[in-house]
Amino acid sequence: MSDAGGGRATRLEERDRPWVMRTYAGHSTARESNALYRKNLEKGQTGLSVAFDLPTQTGYDPDDELSRGEVGKVGVSIAHKGDMHTLLDGIPLDEMNTSMTINATAAWLLALYMTVAEENDVPVERLQGTTQNDIIKEFLSRGTYAFPPGPSMRLIADMIAFTVDAVPKWNPINICSYHLQEAGATPVQEIAYALSTAQAVLDAVRPQVDDETFPRVFGRMSFFVNAGIRFIEEHAKLRAMGQLWRELGRERYGVDDERFLRFRYGVQVNSLGLTESQPENNVIRIVLEALAVAMGRDARARAIQLPAWNEALGLPRPWDQQWSLRIQQILALETDILEYPDIFEGSNVMEGLVAELVEGAREEMAVVAEHGGAVEAVDYMKTQLVESHRARLAKIESGEQTVVGQNAFTTTEPSPLQQGEDGGILTVDPNVERDQIEAVRHWREQRDEPAVRAALDELRGAAEDDGVNVMPATLAAARAGATTGEWAGTLREVFGEYRAPTGVDSAAGADDAALEEVREKVERVSEALGRRLKVLVGKPGLDGHSNGAEQIALRARDAGMDVVYEGIRLTPSRIAATAVQEGVHVVGLSILSGSHRELIPEVLRELREAGADVPVVVGGIIPAADAEWLREAGVARVYTPKDFELTKSIDDIVDLVAERHGAAAAA
Amino acid sequence: MRDRRSAAARTAVDAAELGRRLREGDRTAAPAALNAIEDRSQAGRDRARALLHEISPAALGGEARAHLIGVTGPPGAGKSSLLSALVAAWRERGRSVAVLAVDPSSRRSGGALLGDRARIEHDPRDDGVLIRSTAAGSRLGGLAPPTREAVQVLAPAYEVVVVETVGVGQSETDVAEVCDTVAVVVQPGSGDVLQFLKAGIMEIPDVLVITKGDLGDVARRARRDLASALRALGARETPVVTVSSIPPPTGIDELVQALDAHRGVVDVKAARTSARRLAALAEFATEHGESGLRALGGRREALLLLEAQDAGLEVPRLVEALERAARQDG
Structure with missing residues (x-):
C-alpha cells in the first residue's frame, strides 16, 4: 500500500471492484420483462432486480377479483413456474446475482426460481441472490402482506433455516429500512426499526438451527437501505448501522467470526423526495444520494439501484432507467471513488454524527424491546412513522424545509423531457391483463391436476404443523405446476388473513393558522349539512403504499371532519358499501400503482349502483392526460404530488361538498 | 343508465316513506334513516321525530323484532375479532346484523378517525350486514347522543343490532339503557373487569366473554377468577364464555346460545x-x-x-x- 507518511495509506494498492449494479425492473409479461433484462445486461448492468406486480406480491392469480387492474402494472406477473422459465430465459443462473422484491410470497418465488434452475440443470447450491422477505416493513409501510404476523414470521424462519444449507449463497432476507424512510422515518427510527426487525427474525430462526450453523445464518442476513438527500448524515447512518449490527452479533448472538459480522447492504436511493414539479432536478438528487452509499469504503453498499428521474410522474421507460444506470457507471468507473481507503476515517464530524445516531437508535430499540420486540411493536412503530411523516410534510408545507422547484424557485421553463407523445412515462398495454388471465387458465387446463392437488394437500399439512418446514412442500408444489394464487390461497386457509394497523388512530394532531381557517369552514358546512362533514378515505386495489392516504386522513380529522379509513386493499364494491353504510359526504381515493384507469371507473360505477350520490376525489401518481380522463369519467377532483399542501387540498374538498349540497338545496 | 332521482329529492328524505320501508324490513332504507337521525338541524330534528313516530312500537304493533345487544369492554380486549366471528355466526344462522361501532377515538379539533369497521371482517357484498361508525362524543366511553335513536331505526329492519362501545365501568350502564342484553368482553390477564366487578363499580353484565382462549392457562385462570367473583356477588348463573378468534375460532356457538338464552328470559x-x-x-x-x-x-x-x-x-x-x-x- 502507498503510504503518505502519516502511517495511513492514502491509496488502495488495487482499485476496488464496483458494487453490483441493478435496475429495479419488470412489467407486463415474463416475455417482455425477459427482453428488458437482457437489454439491461447488455448495457452493463451486473445484476438483476425483479419487480413483481401486486397480485404476485400478495399471492393472487391474474384472474382473481382483487387483481383487477393490477396485472403486470408495477412489475411482472409470475403465476407459475412456466412464467419463471420465460422470465429467466437465456440468463445464466449460475452466474447471475438476482434480487427479488418479494415478501409475503417470497418462499414461493424462491421455490419457482429454484425449480427453473433445477429444470435447467443448474445446481441450486450455486444460485446467488436475494429475496426481500421482510414482512414487518410490509405491515409498517409497503402493504403487500398476506398472512398474520405469527405465520408470516414462521415462513421467514422456515426459509432461512432451509436456505442456509440448501442454497448457501442466497440471502434469504433483506431487512428493509428503505420503506421506513419512504414512510417518513427519521435516520434514528430507520436504524432502530430495521435492527429490531433483524433481531426478531434471528430470534425466530434460532430454535430451528444448531449452534454451529447459527453464525452462518447471522452472516446471511442482509439489509436494504434508503439514502436521502441529506447525504452526509445518511452516510453516517450506514456507519452507525454497521457498528450496531456488529455489536448485536457479538453480544446477543455470540458470533465472533469477522466474515459473518460484516454489515452487508444493498440500496435504492430515496423516492419520497423526488418531485413531480421540475422533475429533471431529480437526477441531481439521485446522484447526491448515491454518493451517500458509495463514498465511504467502510460503509459502502454491495449493490445499488437508482430510481428514475420521473418516478413521481408515472412508470419509468427503459431510457429513463438507462440514465440511472449510467449514473452508477460514471460514479464507479469514471470518478476516483473506488481508489481510496475509507475517506472518513478519523473525521471528528463523521464520528460525532455516528455516535449521535448510535445513541438515539439504542434508545429507540429499547422502546421497541419494551413493547415485546418488533412483531409486537408494529402498532407503536407505525404510529411513530405516521407522526414523523406528518412533521416532515408540515415542514415542507410551511417552507421550513426547502424543496427546490416545489416550494421554492417554482418559476420554470417547460421541460423538454416531458414533451414527447408519451408525456415522458411508460404506459403498460391494457391487454396484458386479459392475456395473462387467459394464459393462467390455459396453464391450469394442461397441467397434471392430480399432482397439483396432492402437492397442495401436502403443503396444507406442512402449514398446519409448526414442527415442519414449509419449504420442501412449497418446492414440490412449484415443480408440480401450482399457481401463485393456489399456493397463497392454501396458506391463507390455514393461517387466516390479516389487516395491519393503520397507525392513524392514535397519531397526534396538527395545528396552524391555515388549518384553523379550514376548521371553521368545516364547522360552518357541517352545521348547514345538519351533521358533521364525513369523508371516506379509501385505497382501492392491491397497492399498499398507504402513506399518502394516512396523511390525508389525519389532516381531514385535524380539520374537524369525521373520517372513515379502512386501510388498504379494498375492492370497489367494499368502498361503495362503506360509503353508503357510513353516510359519507365525499369519497377520497388514493392510488399509486398506476391502475387508476381501471379501478376508479369501477368504484364510480359501484357507487352509482349502490345509490350513493357523493362526489369522488382521487389522489396519487396520475399523469396529466389521465387526470383529464378521470374528470371526464366523473371524478370531481384529481390531486397529484404537485398538490403537496395537504391543508389546501382539504380546503378544496370542503368547498366541493358545500358546493354540491348548496346546489342540491337550490335545485 | 338506471333511473336516478335528483340529489335534492334524495336529500329531502320523506320520513313517512322511510318509516314504511323500515316497518317492512327494507334494509336498504337503513343508511338514509341513520343520516336522518344524525341530522341536528331543526328541520332534521323534526324529520327524525316524525321517523321515530313511524316506527314506534305502536306503529309496529309491538316491540321491534331485533335482539339489541351491547358489546363492551376495555381497549384491546379483542372486541373487533369477536364481532367478526359473531357476525359470521349470525349470518350462518340466516340472521341479518347491524353493528353500531361507537369509536373510542376522542374528538380532536372536532374531527374523529373512525377505524373500527376495518377490523370487523365481513363480506361487503352481503346486504345482511351493516356497520356504521360514530365518534364517542365528549363523554369518555359514553354513547354518542343519537345512538339510542339509531338503534331504534335499525331494530325493525335487522334481526340483531349490536352496539359496540369501549370502556369499563360506565359504558355497560349506558349500553344497558339501550340494549336487551349486555356482553362485557374481558381479556385474560388484565384484572380491570374483575376489580371493577368486585368493587361494585361495574354492574353485573348479562354475559361475560373471555377472549383469546388460545392463551390456555391464562384464559382458564381468568375464567376461574371471574366465576368466583360472580359467586361472591350472588350472580352464579351469569354465563362466562371463553372464545378464541384465532382460526379455527372456538366458543362462538356457545356465546350465540348464551346471548339467545338471555334474550329468552328477558x-x-x-x-x-x-x-x-x-x-x-x-x-x-x-x-x-x-x-x-x-x-x-x-x-x-x-x-x-x-x-x-x-x-x-x-x-x-x-x-x-x-x-x-x-x-x-x-
Whole structure:
C-alpha cells in the first residue's frame, strides 16, 4: 500500500471492484420483462432486480377479483413456474446475482426460481441472490402482506433455516429500512426499526438451527437501505448501522467470526423526495444520494439501484432507467471513488454524527424491546412513522424545509423531457391483463391436476404443523405446476388473513393558522349539512403504499371532519358499501400503482349502483392526460404530488361538498 | 343508465316513506334513516321525530323484532375479532346484523378517525350486514347522543343490532339503557373487569366473554377468577364464555346460545318500555332543567305520569306528553 507518511495509506494498492449494479425492473409479461433484462445486461448492468406486480406480491392469480387492474402494472406477473422459465430465459443462473422484491410470497418465488434452475440443470447450491422477505416493513409501510404476523414470521424462519444449507449463497432476507424512510422515518427510527426487525427474525430462526450453523445464518442476513438527500448524515447512518449490527452479533448472538459480522447492504436511493414539479432536478438528487452509499469504503453498499428521474410522474421507460444506470457507471468507473481507503476515517464530524445516531437508535430499540420486540411493536412503530411523516410534510408545507422547484424557485421553463407523445412515462398495454388471465387458465387446463392437488394437500399439512418446514412442500408444489394464487390461497386457509394497523388512530394532531381557517369552514358546512362533514378515505386495489392516504386522513380529522379509513386493499364494491353504510359526504381515493384507469371507473360505477350520490376525489401518481380522463369519467377532483399542501387540498374538498349540497338545496 | 332521482329529492328524505320501508324490513332504507337521525338541524330534528313516530312500537304493533345487544369492554380486549366471528355466526344462522361501532377515538379539533369497521371482517357484498361508525362524543366511553335513536331505526329492519362501545365501568350502564342484553368482553390477564366487578363499580353484565382462549392457562385462570367473583356477588348463573378468534375460532356457538338464552328470559316489552320512559325523563330534564321537573311535581310524579302513557309511544312523544303536562300545571 502507498503510504503518505502519516502511517495511513492514502491509496488502495488495487482499485476496488464496483458494487453490483441493478435496475429495479419488470412489467407486463415474463416475455417482455425477459427482453428488458437482457437489454439491461447488455448495457452493463451486473445484476438483476425483479419487480413483481401486486397480485404476485400478495399471492393472487391474474384472474382473481382483487387483481383487477393490477396485472403486470408495477412489475411482472409470475403465476407459475412456466412464467419463471420465460422470465429467466437465456440468463445464466449460475452466474447471475438476482434480487427479488418479494415478501409475503417470497418462499414461493424462491421455490419457482429454484425449480427453473433445477429444470435447467443448474445446481441450486450455486444460485446467488436475494429475496426481500421482510414482512414487518410490509405491515409498517409497503402493504403487500398476506398472512398474520405469527405465520408470516414462521415462513421467514422456515426459509432461512432451509436456505442456509440448501442454497448457501442466497440471502434469504433483506431487512428493509428503505420503506421506513419512504414512510417518513427519521435516520434514528430507520436504524432502530430495521435492527429490531433483524433481531426478531434471528430470534425466530434460532430454535430451528444448531449452534454451529447459527453464525452462518447471522452472516446471511442482509439489509436494504434508503439514502436521502441529506447525504452526509445518511452516510453516517450506514456507519452507525454497521457498528450496531456488529455489536448485536457479538453480544446477543455470540458470533465472533469477522466474515459473518460484516454489515452487508444493498440500496435504492430515496423516492419520497423526488418531485413531480421540475422533475429533471431529480437526477441531481439521485446522484447526491448515491454518493451517500458509495463514498465511504467502510460503509459502502454491495449493490445499488437508482430510481428514475420521473418516478413521481408515472412508470419509468427503459431510457429513463438507462440514465440511472449510467449514473452508477460514471460514479464507479469514471470518478476516483473506488481508489481510496475509507475517506472518513478519523473525521471528528463523521464520528460525532455516528455516535449521535448510535445513541438515539439504542434508545429507540429499547422502546421497541419494551413493547415485546418488533412483531409486537408494529402498532407503536407505525404510529411513530405516521407522526414523523406528518412533521416532515408540515415542514415542507410551511417552507421550513426547502424543496427546490416545489416550494421554492417554482418559476420554470417547460421541460423538454416531458414533451414527447408519451408525456415522458411508460404506459403498460391494457391487454396484458386479459392475456395473462387467459394464459393462467390455459396453464391450469394442461397441467397434471392430480399432482397439483396432492402437492397442495401436502403443503396444507406442512402449514398446519409448526414442527415442519414449509419449504420442501412449497418446492414440490412449484415443480408440480401450482399457481401463485393456489399456493397463497392454501396458506391463507390455514393461517387466516390479516389487516395491519393503520397507525392513524392514535397519531397526534396538527395545528396552524391555515388549518384553523379550514376548521371553521368545516364547522360552518357541517352545521348547514345538519351533521358533521364525513369523508371516506379509501385505497382501492392491491397497492399498499398507504402513506399518502394516512396523511390525508389525519389532516381531514385535524380539520374537524369525521373520517372513515379502512386501510388498504379494498375492492370497489367494499368502498361503495362503506360509503353508503357510513353516510359519507365525499369519497377520497388514493392510488399509486398506476391502475387508476381501471379501478376508479369501477368504484364510480359501484357507487352509482349502490345509490350513493357523493362526489369522488382521487389522489396519487396520475399523469396529466389521465387526470383529464378521470374528470371526464366523473371524478370531481384529481390531486397529484404537485398538490403537496395537504391543508389546501382539504380546503378544496370542503368547498366541493358545500358546493354540491348548496346546489342540491337550490335545485 | 338506471333511473336516478335528483340529489335534492334524495336529500329531502320523506320520513313517512322511510318509516314504511323500515316497518317492512327494507334494509336498504337503513343508511338514509341513520343520516336522518344524525341530522341536528331543526328541520332534521323534526324529520327524525316524525321517523321515530313511524316506527314506534305502536306503529309496529309491538316491540321491534331485533335482539339489541351491547358489546363492551376495555381497549384491546379483542372486541373487533369477536364481532367478526359473531357476525359470521349470525349470518350462518340466516340472521341479518347491524353493528353500531361507537369509536373510542376522542374528538380532536372536532374531527374523529373512525377505524373500527376495518377490523370487523365481513363480506361487503352481503346486504345482511351493516356497520356504521360514530365518534364517542365528549363523554369518555359514553354513547354518542343519537345512538339510542339509531338503534331504534335499525331494530325493525335487522334481526340483531349490536352496539359496540369501549370502556369499563360506565359504558355497560349506558349500553344497558339501550340494549336487551349486555356482553362485557374481558381479556385474560388484565384484572380491570374483575376489580371493577368486585368493587361494585361495574354492574353485573348479562354475559361475560373471555377472549383469546388460545392463551390456555391464562384464559382458564381468568375464567376461574371471574366465576368466583360472580359467586361472591350472588350472580352464579351469569354465563362466562371463553372464545378464541384465532382460526379455527372456538366458543362462538356457545356465546350465540348464551346471548339467545338471555334474550329468552328477558321481558323485552317491559324492559324497553321502562327504558323509553327513563330516556324521555332524562331528555326532558336536559331540555327544561330542574324547574321543568318541579313544574311536573318532581321526578317521581313525572315517572308516574309517563307510566300512565301508552306503552307503545316512542321517546319524543313521551317528552311531548311531559311538556304538555308541565305547561298545564305551570
